[in-house]
Amino acid sequence: xxxxxxxxxxxxxxxxxxxxxxxxxxxxxxxxxxxxxxxxxxxxxxxxxxxxxxxxxxxxxxxxxxxxxxxxxxxxxxxxxxxxxxxxxxxxxxxxxxxxxxxxxxxxxxxxxxxxxxxxxxxxxxxxxxxxxxxxxxxxxxxxxxxxxxxxxxxxxxxxxxxxxxxxxxxxxxxxxxxxxxxxxxxxxxxxxxxxxxxxxxxxxxxxxxxxxxxxxxxxxxxxxxxxxxxxxxxxxxxxxxxxxxxxxxxxxxxxxxxxxxxxxxxxxxxxxxxxxxxxxxxxxxxxxxxxxxxxxxxxxxxxxxxxxxxxxxxxxxxxxxxxxxxxxxxxxxxxxxxxxxxxxxxxxxxxxxxxxxxxxxxxxxxxxxxxxxxxxxxxxxxxxxxxxxxxxxxxxxxxxxxxxxxxxxxxxxxxxxxxxxxxxxxxxxxxxxxxxxxxxxxxxx
Amino acid sequence: xxxxxxxxxxxxxxxxxxxxxxxxxxxxxxxxxxxxxxxxxxxxxxxxxxxxxxxxxxxxxxxxxxxxxxxxxxxxxxxxxxxxxxxxxxxxxxxxxxxxxxxxxxxxxxxxxxxxxxxxxxxxxxxxxxxxxxxxxxxxxxxxxxxxxxxxxxxxxxxxxxxxxxxxxxxxxxxxxxxxxxxxxxxxxxxxxxxxxxxxxxxxxxxxxxxxxxxxxxxxxxxxxxxxxxxxxxxxxxxxxxxxxxxxxxxxxxxxxxxxxxxxxxxxxxxxxxxxxxxxxxxxxxxxxxxxxxxxxxxxxxxxxxxxxxxxxxxxxxxxxxxxxxxxxxxxxxxxxxxxxxxxxxxxxxxxxxxxxxxxxxxxxxxxxxxxxxxxxxxxxxxxxxxxxxxxxxxxxxxxxxxxxxxxxxxxxxxxxxxxxxxxxxxxxxxxxxxxxxxxxxxxxxxxxxxxxxxxxxxxxxxxxxxxxxxxxxxxxxxxxxx
Numbered sequence: 001x002x003x004x005x006x007x008x009x010x011x012x013x014x015x016x017x018x019x020x021x022x023x024x025x026x027x028x029x030x031x032x033x034x035x036x037x038x039x040x041x042x043x044x045x046x047x048x049x050x051x052x053x054x055x056x057x058x059x060x061x062x063x064x065x066x067x068x069x070x071x072x073x074x075x076x077x078x079x080x081x082x083x084x085x086x087x088x089x090x091x092x093x094x095x096x097x098x099x100x101x102x103x104x105x106x107x108x109x110x111x112x113x114x115x116x117x118x119x120x121x122x123x124x125x126x127x128x129x130x131x132x133x134x135x136x137x138x139x140x141x142x143x144x145x146x147x148x149x150x151x152x153x154x155x156x157x158x159x160x161x162x163x164x165x166x167x168x169x170x171x172x173x174x175x176x177x178x179x180x181x182x183x184x185x186x187x188x189x190x191x192x193x194x195x196x197x198x199x200x201x202x203x204x205x206x207x208x209x210x211x212x213x214x215x216x217x218x219x220x221x222x223x224x225x226x227x228x229x230x231x232x233x234x235x236x237x238x239x240x241x242x243x244x245x246x247x248x249x250x251x252x253x254x255x256x257x258x259x260x261x262x263x264x265x266x267x268x269x270x271x272x273x274x275x276x277x278x279x280x281x282x283x284x285x286x287x288x289x290x291x292x293x294x295x296x297x298x299x300x301x302x303x304x305x306x307x308x309x310x311x312x313x314x315x316x317x318x319x320x321x322x323x324x325x326x327x328x329x330x331x332x333x334x335x336x337x338x339x340x341x342x343x344x345x346x347x348x349x350x351x352x353x354x355x356x357x358x359x360x361x362x363x364x365x366x367x368x369x370x371x372x373x374x375x376x377x378x379x380x381x382x383x384x385x386x387x388x389x390x391x392x393x394x395x396x397x398x399x400x401x402x403x404x405x406x407x408x409x410x411x412x413x414x415x416x417x418x419x420x421x422x423x424x425x426x427x428x429x430x431x432x433x434x435x436x437x438x439x440x441x442x443x444x445x446x
Numbered sequence: 447x448x449x450x451x452x453x454x455x456x457x458x459x460x461x462x463x464x465x466x467x468x469x470x471x472x473x474x475x476x477x478x479x480x481x482x483x484x485x486x487x488x489x490x491x492x493x494x495x496x497x498x499x500x501x502x503x504x505x506x507x508x509x510x511x512x513x514x515x516x517x518x519x520x521x522x523x524x525x526x527x528x529x530x531x532x533x534x535x536x537x538x539x540x541x542x543x544x545x546x547x548x549x550x551x552x553x554x555x556x557x558x559x560x561x562x563x564x565x566x567x568x569x570x571x572x573x574x575x576x577x578x579x580x581x582x583x584x585x586x587x588x589x590x591x592x593x594x595x596x597x598x599x600x601x602x603x604x605x606x607x608x609x610x611x612x613x614x615x616x617x618x619x620x621x622x623x624x625x626x627x628x629x630x631x632x633x634x635x636x637x638x639x640x641x642x643x644x645x646x647x648x649x650x651x652x653x654x655x656x657x658x659x660x661x662x663x664x665x666x667x668x669x670x671x672x673x674x675x676x677x678x679x680x681x682x683x684x685x686x687x688x689x690x691x692x693x694x695x696x697x698x699x700x701x702x703x704x705x706x707x708x709x710x711x712x713x714x715x716x717x718x719x720x721x722x723x724x725x726x727x728x729x730x731x732x733x734x735x736x737x738x739x740x741x742x743x744x745x746x747x748x749x750x751x752x753x754x755x756x757x758x759x760x761x762x763x764x765x766x767x768x769x770x771x772x773x774x775x776x777x778x779x780x781x782x783x784x785x786x787x788x789x790x791x792x793x794x795x796x797x798x799x800x801x802x803x804x805x806x807x808x809x810x811x812x813x814x815x816x817x818x819x820x821x822x823x824x825x826x827x828x829x830x831x832x833x834x835x836x837x838x839x840x841x842x843x844x845x846x847x848x849x850x851x852x853x854x855x856x857x858x859x860x861x862x863x864x865x866x867x868x869x870x871x872x873x874x875x876x877x878x879x880x881x882x883x884x885x886x887x888x889x890x891x892x893x894x895x896x897x898x899x900x901x902x903x904x905x906x907x908x909x910x911x912x913x914x915x916x917x918x919x920x921x922x923x924x925x926x927x928x929x
Contacts, residue, residue, distance in 0.1 A: 168866075
């Protein structure tokens with residue numbers, strides 16, 4: 001009886017594992033995954049990882065390990081990933097610390113990935129799974145998955161093949177996957193081929209987590225629907241801060257130096273955030289019990305890193321490869337003590353913007369309503385400084401003045417655009433003796 | 447704690463392991479506290495009601511057992527008080543608000559103004575099931591078919607045995623109590639039967655297959671069509687109706703398989719509750735195959751005491767109407783369930799009349815009888831699935847009003863989901879067909895080589911894992927838990 005039981009159990013487990021392996025091979029398309037390569041490199045580093053960077057896409061696009069290697073005179077590793085939230089960063093620190101004697105950890109703290117709700121209420125879990133799929137089986141992976149969502153998503157988190165079950169009925173996709181997985185590149189965990197976007201920019205995974213993008217910001221006048229969204233740091237959920245403190249506690253226990261940082265973003269992106277400094281105060285207050293500092297690289301002086309130079313950014317959030325190389329040098333030099341803070345940074349955002357000449361970025365495109373779209377001018381003197389005139393030219397040529405300099409609301413720069421129309425918006429900013437202008441193309445029709 | 451939850455996946459192995467390790471009498475105690483823990487995971491206060499029902503029926507059975515057979519009035523009195531008490535509890539928690547709402551509707555229709563009164567009560571999960579199980583016990587004691595159970599722990603376990611507590615099968619004391627008695631007396635070596643355990647686990651897996659890959663897969667489409675029936679055409683409604691027939695069978699049948707499988711692992715055989723119901727060749731045959739435990743309960747404790755078919759055709763038809771009307775009401779405190787039950791009564795009466803008239807003259811091939819039965823059952827299910835009688839009538843009416851057709855993949859299932867559903871339904875049909883032919887899938891399974899058994903089990907498990915409709919976007923609760 002026991003012999004029969006043993007045969008059955010052994011055969012059952014073997015069948016499950018073999019079937020699982022086959023299904024994983026045919027159903028899961030990770031041939032273009034960056035995190036698969038990154039975590040493979042983390043699990044098989046060329047040397048002991050001394051310095052670790054964790055964080056969101058702001059991290060993986062901004063830290064060039066070959067530069068930080070020489071800057072820190074150490075072996076550095078960029079463990080950032082797309083939309084990596086703080087529990088993901090904790091998992092990455094634990095993963096790296098398990099097999100490396102880390103000396104220093106840098107935690108990127110972009111406000112955009114800080115959640116307003118508990119981890120367990122998450123429904124979008126791609127940012128979780130791109131890490132968990134490649135973590136080594138063990139307590140770290142289990143803890144990450146169990147706490148990252150409600151139990152409804154446990155199976156999907158544990159088994160990538162479950163998320164891709166529909167592929168069972170798409171044989172052409174299976175064929176493509178098998179073809180891609182049979183290549184030497186895939187089998188050797190080499191970086192996938194560069195991705196070319198519609199605008200011609202090229203993105204490529206280089207090494208140790210760094211992803212280079214050679215795109216540049218093309219429009220200086222622009223619509224952006226996030227510039228003036230407040231950060232609301234008090235609404236960031238306690239789970240986020242708990243994860244951050246867990247990282248710092250782990251570092252403290254293991255004698256690892258921990259530092260927090262913000263990567264440079266275009267000035268336009270943060271100029272409209274009225275509570276940007278409040279966010280940093282919140283971060284500092286949450287980590288007050290730990291010996292860790294937050295350094296904001298958005299306060300870099302223009303002669304070091306120009307937040308208005310479109311050649312340094314690939315989009316309104318991320319620096320490109322050129323910007324990453326400059327930033328990595330500066331970061332390394334600063335943390336190595338080679339450049340004092342006063343030479344690098346402004347005191348705060350207000351000082352930085354005040355030191356600049358007036359700039360008209362474009363306009364914040366508000367959410368649609370029955371009345372229209374409530375928009376707001378975006379510039380580097382958001383609170384006071386001048387008046388605005390906004391002229392709407394409809395597709396047929398009819399012009400309407402939506403806001404004029406002598407209107408009571410002009411200094412706030414708010415105006416209402418019609419729904420379902422197409423045309424041009426000319427914004428004129430009168431400030432002191434200067435008049436700046438920008439033309440934006442508006443299309444709410446197509 | 448539902449059978450298809452992670453909590454149950456942790457709970458069940460622990461219960462089994464400790465049940466195997468502890469000695470006899472402790473086993474009964476262990477299973478009892480496990481059952482109460484299982485039940486209280488829904489709401490701890492539910493335990494009070496089931497405990498009350500248990501104590502009332504246990505105590506009453508002992509009293510009846512002590513009374514001499516000649517004390518007919520006293521015995522009947524105790525029985526009636528017990529029935530009243532248990533049915534009273536059921537009435538308060540399940541039917542009070544329905545009754546109050548119905549009376550209010552009638553008074554309003556008569557032009558009499560009245561205050562709207564409702565009780566603030568939650569419907570305890572499984573109350574309909576365990577109440578009927580306890581009542582069957584007291585009635586069996588009254589009839590003298592069984593002797594009263596003196597052991598309170600064993601009796602309490604009979605009422606609350608967790609595999610069948612919340613959605614049946616409604617076991618008879620004559621079947622379950624002796625098994626619980628024998629279970630307490632079995633040694634660990636006797637209890638540990640690898641073949642029985644594997645069969646039990648396989649049965650549970652099959653139940654999960656039915657529930658997750660079929661019932662839960664079709665649920666979004668059925669819900670979408672029935673909730674938006676005004677926008678649907680006859681084809682969509684027909685598709686949803688057929689799929690609901692499949693859904694409720696796989697939901698309830700799946701639950702029963704899990705219940706029976708779990709009980710089998712623990713060493714208990716629960717009765718079969720479904721026997722390929724959609725292969726029925728008539729309504730009467732359908733009710734010999736569907737929710738067998740409830741059908742036999744109503745037959746033994748209501749239909750036959752009312753006279754059954756011993757008092758002429760008219761009385762028989764009246765009895766059928768009463769039994770099915772009450773059966774509908776048992777399913778839910780709402781008029782659409784009563785109508786559902788009465789529809790079945792109507793179908794059965796019609797079938798009986800037709801059979802009497804055409805006994806020797808018309809031969810209808812089995813396939814047509816099967817399809818015909820499935821069709822009428824499916825139509826009746828519309829009343830079961832709808833929110834109200836009005837909705838059910840509206841849904842049926844829409845079939846005669848609207849003949850446009852939406853794309854099937856826009857109703858709630860995409861191409862892949864339809865494909866998965868097709869494959870799983872085909873497998874279910876195959877298994878049911880094998881059973882319908884009198885063969886046993888289990889018996890055949892046992893005859894094949896162990897590695898092949900293991901491979902097929904693994905294939906079934908992977909099918910459930912991959913093709914099961916569970917996760918963030920699915921409502922995974924069992925339909926019959928609402929009763």
